[in-house]
Amino acid sequence: MESDCRICARALVIYTLLFGWMSVRVLGxxxxxxxxxxxxxxxxxxCWQVEEFVVSTECTQCSxxxxxxxxxxxxxxxxxxxICTKSxxxxxRSCRSSVMEEQLFWRFEASMLGLTVFFALLVVSRQRALxxxxxxxxxxxxxxx
Numbered sequence: 001m002e003s004d005c006r007i008c009a010r011a012l013v014i015y016t017l018l019f020g021w022m023s024v025r026v027l028g029x030x031x032x033x034x035x036x037x038x039x040x041x042x043x044x045x046x047c048w049q050v051e052e053f054v055v056s057t058e059c060t061q062c063s064x065x066x067x068x069x070x071x072x073x074x075x076x077x078x079x080x081x082x083i084c085t086k087s088x089x090x091x092x093r094s095c096r097s098s099v100m101e102e103q104l105f106w107r108f109e110a111s112m113l114g115l116t117v118f119f120a121l122l123v124v125s126r127q128r129a130l131x132x133x134x135x136x137x138x139x140x141x142x143x144x145x
Contacts, residue, residue, distance in 0.1 A: 046091055047084035057081035059095040076100070 047053070059080045062073035070092060072079045078097045083090055 046093065047087050047089045048082045048091060048093055051084050051086045053082040053084045055080055056083050056090070059097050061097065 057080055059078050061078055062070065066079065067073045067077065070079065072092045072094045075094045076096055078095050078100065079092045080095045081090060081092055
């Protein structure tokens with residue numbers, strides 16, 4: 001019984017640490033985006049954020065050279081060229097590729113399937129171990145009669 005309590009306490013500590021780590025990551029990201037948005041000038045704001053635009057080149061993967069030189073490529077690895085209607089500027093903006101999204105979706109699905117199988121096997125093995133302990137206890141009680 002004591003070992004079960006230790007396992008529960010360890011699991012509680014692990015879950016608490018995991019929750020704390022995730023909270024810090026999420027709150028840190030929220031704070032950093034809030035701080036950056038108030039500092040932006042009208043000069044540094046891309047034209048596609050303040051006026052209407054037309055997409056001239058669809059979302060394509062960045063080349064190795066573009067990935068090193070363009071800041072737009074750093075977040076997703078894909079860019080699209082837009083033409084702002086009022087200022088007639090050609091600018092690049094980061095975009096999310098449907099191919100990339102599909103790959104991420106299937107990777108997530110595969111990892112969830114893997115975790116499901118792992119935890120199902122874990123539950124079955126735990127149940128078998130508990131059944132063995134219960135049958136051993138019943139056997140000992142029958143032998144003592």
